[in-house]
Amino acid sequence: MTPLLEALDWVLTADSWTGPGGLGVRAGEHLLYSLLAVGLSALVALPAGLLIGHTGRGRGIAVVSTGVTRALPTLGVITLVALAAGIGLTAPMVAFIVLAVPSILAGAYSGVEAVDPQIVDAARAQGMSPVQVLLGVEVPLGMRLILGGVRLATLQVVATATLAAYVGAGGLGRPLFLGLRNYDYAMMLGASIVVILLAVVLDALFALGQRLLARRPGTA
Amino acid sequence: MIEFRQVSKTYPDGTAAVEDFSLTVPSHTTTVLLGSSGCGKTTLLRMVNRMVEPTAGSVRIDDVDVATVRPVALRRSIGYVMQNSGLMPHRRVVEDIATVPRLNGVPRAEARRRAMELMEVVGLDPQLARRHPGQLSGGQQQRVGVARALADDPNILLMDEPFGAVDPLVRLELQRELRRLQDDLRKTIVFVTHDIDEALALGDQIVVLRPGGRTAQVGTPRELVEAPADDFVSRFLGLGEGRRKLRAAPRPGGGQVVTDDAGRPLGVLDDADGGPSADAGE
Numbered sequence: 131m132t133p134l135l136e137a138l139d140w141v142l143t144a145d146s147w148t149g150p151g152g153l154g155v156r157a158g159e160h161l162l163y164s165l166l167a168v169g170l171s172a173l174v175a176l177p178a179g180l181l182i183g184h185t186g187r188g189r190g191i192a193v194v195s196t197g198v199t200r201a202l203p204t205l206g207v208i209t210l211v212a213l214a215a216g217i218g219l220t221a222p223m224v225a226f227i228v229l230a231v232p233s234i235l236a237g238a239y240s241g242v243e244a245v246d247p248q249i250v251d252a253a254r255a256q257g258m259s260p261v262q263v264l265l266g267v268e269v270p271l272g273m274r275l276i277l278g279g280v281r282l283a284t285l286q287v288v289a290t291a292t293l294a295a296y297v298g299a300g301g302l303g304r305p306l307f308l309g310l311r312n313y314d315y316a317m318m319l320g321a322s323i324v325v326i327l328l329a330v331v332l333d334a335l336f337a338l339g340q341r342l343l344a345r346r347p348g349t350a
Numbered sequence: 351m352i353e354f355r356q357v358s359k360t361y362p363d364g365t366a367a368v369e370d371f372s373l374t375v376p377s378h379t380t381t382v383l384l385g386s387s388g389c390g391k392t393t394l395l396r397m398v399n400r401m402v403e404p405t406a407g408s409v410r411i412d413d414v415d416v417a418t419v420r421p422v423a424l425r426r427s428i429g430y431v432m433q434n435s436g437l438m439p440h441r442r443v444v445e446d447i448a449t450v451p452r453l454n455g456v457p458r459a460e461a462r463r464r465a466m467e468l469m470e471v472v473g474l475d476p477q478l479a480r481r482h483p484g485q486l487s488g489g490q491q492q493r494v495g496v497a498r499a500l501a502d503d504p505n506i507l508l509m510d511e512p513f514g515a516v517d518p519l520v521r522l523e524l525q526r527e528l529r530r531l532q533d534d535l536r537k538t539i540v541f542v543t544h545d546i547d548e549a550l551a552l553g554d555q556i557v558v559l560r561p562g563g564r565t566a567q568v569g570t571p572r573e574l575v576e577a578p579a580d581d582f583v584s585r586f587l588g589l590g591e592g593r594r595k596l597r598a599a600p601r602p603g604g605g606q607v608v609t610d611d612a613g614r615p616l617g618v619l620d621d622a623d624g625g626p627s628a629d630a631g632e
Binding site: 254262 | 401424425432437483
């Protein structure tokens, strides 16, 4: 059997999914870490990005800093933070947030910036306050791009979250690294396949969300 | 009454959009700011609701300097209609019209009821209430824009080339409707246009502007046509062109036929015995 078929066989075996170190638990951890990282990033990056888009200020800094952080190797960040914070979830979580923030930030400010300035002008001229313009006009009309940033961040984090296992924090990286060390390529490949499936399913959900948004009038 | 007191607007790069402009806009009348693009007319209009802040001078509404009023509160008390309707593409027509009443704290149901009334006032089929602006014609969109501006019954209506983007026939119809509305509502309207026919059709007072927001002439439509202050105004009104140089010739059935310089008939002039006098512009 080719390694790929062996891997599929391993993934499709019920035994692989059960137990405390089984794929079920690992996939759950993986998903949890990813959503946690994206959630925490969004908490910071969404308001910041919306503010940048609304005011037009800080855009230069945002572009430069997101460019720089995107160039950082995630494994390096994990190692660096782990040296200070030790083994556990902290180091990978910091690295994932560093990974996710630029995409969410960029999506948020470009979403707001993409709204027709005439419509924003009209909203202001009717007497909407800056917050009302942002939440009532800019966010709903820029939602597709804003969501696109979160979508990209999610995809990046899910694909990278295997690195959590590098510092002993679990996730689907666990069977991947284990397989690598034990020359169990079926396990290694199998774990990768589950990561890919997870990423594809999440991405499809986002795609569906964006498509539903596109049906709403005005969100081009 | 709106007063512009020696207002100027100079941008940081040194270009002066408006220089030392003064004007009184009487209440319950329509004042048209007429000029070609770049003459600062929109800048002047937007000073009234603080969408633009003058760098010198002041704008006063009923003797209150607008600079002392919070912009958001000020804008909610003034109707504003813009060229490309500026409707919210994600909102239904009825919601959009209800915007300002809602901002001013009118309950949703009451605001909607008022919005529906206004649709009728501006001549919109109530069936369009649930549509989005993308599903309306240009003329319908402008009517929605007017309805939205009138929704909370403001005293002042600012109109920035509101009919500039619709085709000529619809434009004439909208102008007619605005005059009908104004006969009923008696708002203080400041209307910006570069279209001389529109200015003559709508203005009680017309302000002809030169570049830099300098006044070339202020007067009633009749005063402008009868006695243009200088060449600039005369040229702007097109008085030198054939279109406005009219001739009258006796008509077999009585009265006179009015033609333009090229001999094309424009209308009929009845004898001055109280019959309907044809307005050459229409």
